[in-house]
Amino acid sequence: xxVEYRKETLWLNSKLGFVAAVSTGxxxxxxxxxxxxxxxxxDAEWLPAVAAGVRYRLLPYERxxxxxxxxxGKTGSVFYFGIxxxx
Numbered sequence: 001x002x003v004e005y006r007k008e009t010l011w012l013n014s015k016l017g018f019v020a021a022v023s024t025g026x027x028x029x030x031x032x033x034x035x036x037x038x039x040x041x042x043d044a045e046w047l048p049a050v051a052a053g054v055r056y057r058l059l060p061y062e063r064x065x066x067x068x069x070x071x072x073g074k075t076g077s078v079f080y081f082g083i084x085x086x087x
Contacts, residue, residue, distance in 0.1 A: 001025060017055040019069070024048040049073035058083070 002023035009016050026044040053069035062085065069080040 012056070015057040015060070017057070017065075019051070019053040019055065021051040022049075023051070045074075047074050053080075 002021055004019060004021040007018045008014065009018070024046050026041060026046060028041045028044060049071055050073075051069055051071035053067060055068075056066040058064045058066060064083065064085055067080065067082040067084050069082075071078050071080070
């Protein structure tokens with residue numbers, strides 16, 4: 001589950017935008033309880049995260065963007081870079 005806010009700006013000829021997000025979810029895997037039994041999905045812990053990012057539109061007619069994101073969650077943080085169609 002995620003809530004995301006996107007803001008396009010007039011900066012750099014309207015090519016610069018920002019993103020902020022808050023999310024949470026569960027991951028089903030092979031984690032085990034102390035009893036040695038596999039966890040059921042309903043027993044899996046919630047994994048919250050927050051993220052912020054910058055988008056730079058390379059090709060407006062194709063909606064192709066450079067994407068720079070930073071996300072922080074329960075077990076650490078990560079930096080993402082991508083060239084994607086979005087926004």
